[in-house]
Amino acid sequence: MMGIIQDTQGGRPESILENNPFVPPPTSSCPISRLPPELLSLVFEHGVSTNEDPYDEDEATAQFWNDFGDVQNEHRTEDGLDRDSDSDLDSDSDPESDESDSSENSDFEDWPPFEILVSHVCKHWRTVALETLSLWTTIDVSYDERPPYERVATYLERSKSLPLSIRIDCEPPDDDFYVNDEEGPRPLSVAELWELLELLVPHVPRWGFVRMDAASYEHMYTFLEAVSAQSIPPAAQLQRLQLYHHEDMETDEVTAFPRPDLSNHFTLFGGSAPCLRSVTLWGVHVNWSQSWLQSASNLTELELAYHSEDVRPTWGAFSSMLRSAHALKTLSLCSSGPSGPPVGWIIDPGTVDWTEGINSSILLSNLSELVLAFLPSYYAVGLLRRLCTPALKKLVLDFDNGEYDDLISQLVGSATLMAPSLNGQPRNLLRSLESLKLAGLPCIPNSVDLLYDELVNLKTLHLSMSHLPRRFLEVLLFPSCTVLPALETLYISDVDGEELRSLVSQRKDVGLPLKTVYTEESPDIDPDDVAWLRANLDKFEFFEGSDDDEIDVIDIATEGDDDEDWSDVSE
Secondary structure (H helix, E strand, C coil), X not given: CCCCCCCCCCCCCHHHHCCCCCCCCCCCCCHHHHCCHHHHXXXXXXXXXXXXXXXXXXXXXXXXXXXXXXXXXXXXXXXXXXXXXXXXXXXXXXXXXXXXXXXXXXXXXXXXXXXXXXXXXXXXXXXXXXXXXXXXXXXXXXXXXXXCCHHHHHHHHHCCCCCEEEEEECCCCCHHHCCCCCCCCCCCCHHHHHHHHHHHHHHHHHEEEEEEEECCHHHHHHXXXXXXXXXXXXXXXXXXXXXXXXXXXXXXXXXCCCCHHHCCCCCCHXXXXXXCCEEXXXXXXXXXXXXXXXXXXXXXEEEEECCCHHHCCCHHHHHHHHHHCCCCCEEEEECCCCCCCHHHCCXXXXXXXXXXXXXXXXXXXXXCEEEEECCCHHHHHHHHHHEECCCCCEEEEECCCCCCHHHHHHHHCCCCCCCECCCCCECCCHHHCCEEEXXXXXXXXXXXXXHHHHCXXXXXXXXXXXXXXXXXXXXXXXXXXXXXXXXXEEEEECCCHHHHHHHHHHHHHCCCCCCEEEEECCCCCCHHHHXXXXXXXXXXXXXXXXXXXXXXHHHHHHCCCXXXXXXXXXX
């Protein structure tokens, strides 16, 4: 970041100061100072909203807060800042100091968040910033931030009664974050997490968004225990709840939770979170029968991922959960779902879960997106036979081991939807799809042909060819005029430039030209290929692939979809 131009001889001649944007005018004539406080407040709010996603990992921000005590109050003796009681909690070093101008400390990442920067420009800006309560509602606690959490306490105070967005990240940084054998910070202890939660939990009634990331289930268990105490009030304003337990595990079916001592199924927020719209439980189990899951009439997104067999919801609890979610638009099941095999998903009369109609198909009249990942074929088939999805437009499939021809047979069957259409006849699920995303689908060539034949309204196709049979590409390389007749946009990985050219050319020759193609960056696609593709398509771009097989479905689902908001399968 540029610093103020300084005279090495100690003087400040007019030739240096004149028209220097980093030096304020000698009077109070700055045009920005004449803005009414209400407009300046809106500018500040816009500045915060255009920052990078506040829920992305940002160890640099945490490091700033750990280091601020060493530099606070060392500078700015005549800068006009209002030295109120909490000003030193968010003070940063003077931008005119030698340290700020040095190349070692000039990276943007070393600076504090936007709201702190604008509150330290001048007394007027500070007053407006402190009175703009919305600037202080996002509380992001990174892996290496430590007690006594003065910043958290300050944000809680300054935000007054507004809803809060909270992210607690207990995960260590990526392995490549530290270089030159630099040792990373020690893990956050459970005691330190408790100290943080003691600050946050009294404000549960104004939590609006909560995300918790943990590599150790002890940390997640601590969070669950803290928000399930009998004294915890309802989460009256909570709209989004995301709990992620990231731990290395195989995607094959897991039958037992590895920590029986931490297997409690907690009831959170006194069982009440009436405004919930989005729930993500990644390797985290709760009391599946609590009311905010069983009576979630406002729920639009539900993601369940990586639950071992013994902590999954029963079919009765799972069924009741979906039946009550009348507004549900996105359902994602990744190595998770109801416990037991589909043959056991029958509730007998007289049992605890029995209700009238419990064994009928589940009508999800507003569901437009369905994600199924890392499930056995028989299990996925069983789910599709139980779900009625008349509004489904987007389907994501990511499977690795086994054979999924039975699943494809179920998808292409006329009774897949299991509900009468307007003319009283069962409808085919695939014929209603507009977007299909395949990150893995082991099957025989004939099944691929059957699948493609039914996708008559498909507009967008995503293929991760590193995990798909070759036949998915071959059909596109040698198309007929009836294969994917509505296809306009293709996302594809693990293909070379010659194959892409042939694919685009062949589609054009049969009168079904592609408009947009995105592909993974590859040395097998040279500049000549890029030039040809951009000349023969409305748009051709690259996306960056992933080295992690377990999140291929996310790369395929979201990369380049500017107008789509896909629910995460993995993080």
